[in-house]
Amino acid sequence: MLYPNLMPKRRKITSTLDEALFAIKPCKLPPFEFVLDALSALAPRTRPMFGCLAVYVQDKIVLILRDKPRSLADNGVWLATTVEHHESLRREFPHMRSIKLLGKAVTGWQVLPADSPDFEESALRACELVLARDLRIGKVPGARQTKKPPRCSAKIPAETRK
Numbered sequence: 001m002l003y004p005n006l007m008p009k010r011r012k013i014t015s016t017l018d019e020a021l022f023a024i025k026p027c028k029l030p031p032f033e034f035v036l037d038a039l040s041a042l043a044p045r046t047r048p049m050f051g052c053l054a055v056y057v058q059d060k061i062v063l064i065l066r067d068k069p070r071s072l073a074d075n076g077v078w079l080a081t082t083v084e085h086h087e088s089l090r091r092e093f094p095h096m097r098s099i100k101l102l103g104k105a106v107t108g109w110q111v112l113p114a115d116s117p118d119f120e121e122s123a124l125r126a127c128e129l130v131l132a133r134d135l136r137i138g139k140v141p142g143a144r145q146t147k148k149p150p151r152c153s154a155k156i157p158a159e160t161r162k
Contacts, residue, residue, distance in 0.1 A: 031067030034120070035077060038127035052078075060138035062130050067114065074101045076114035077123045083108060085136035092129075093122050108139070 030036060030053050036044060045056045052066040064078035078099060081089060083106060090096055095116035098107045112122045129137050 031065045031075075032077060032114075032123060035063065035065060035123055035127060038124055039130060042131060057130060057138065059140050061141055062138040063126070064109075066111075071101050072115070073113065074099050074111055076116075076119060077112045077126060079110045079112065079126060079137055080139045081108060081110055081136055082139075086110065089136055092125060095119075095122065 030046065036046070036055070039055065039057070042057045044062075047054045047056065049064060051068060052064045054061055055063040055065065061080050063080065066078060067075050079089070079096070086096075086106070089110065093110075093112055095118065096110050096112055098105065099109050099111050102109065112119060112126060116122065126137065
């Protein structure tokens with residue numbers, strides 16, 4: 001061996017480094033998992049939305065599940081509905097109200113607050129309405145608009161185009 005100092009030394013990797021590199025982060029459980037269990041017959045899909053969990057049944061968004069440390073008053077089950085259904089839904093859900101985070105006095109989205117005394121009963125009743133395909137709950141999200149490329153306002157002379 002002519003150049004012994006040029007050979008790199010093998011370093012022993014400590015087990016803590018191995019654990020840090022290959023550690024599997026545990027999955028975060030969805031908030032109010034009992035709601036997803038109650039809707040399981042419809043095979044709901046979920047997607048993250050606004051730091052919460054949106055629940056879709058076929059092409060409709062039906063609920064959002066929110067359990068966050070900020071703005072505790074809006075934690076709970078958000079119902080996708082419209083203003084014209086508020087009165088009839090409020091008869092079934094007396095603690096239902098508009099979501100304060102959205103900043104408007106009345107919104108299409110309504111919340112069944114997690115801190116209400118009948119929260120679980122109300123959430124399960126909302127699931128029953130979704131299972132029964134009640135038209136008061138659920139919205140088909142609008143199509144996302146794609147940005148169109150800007151139109152060139154200057155006309156290119158025909159002799160320069162090829």
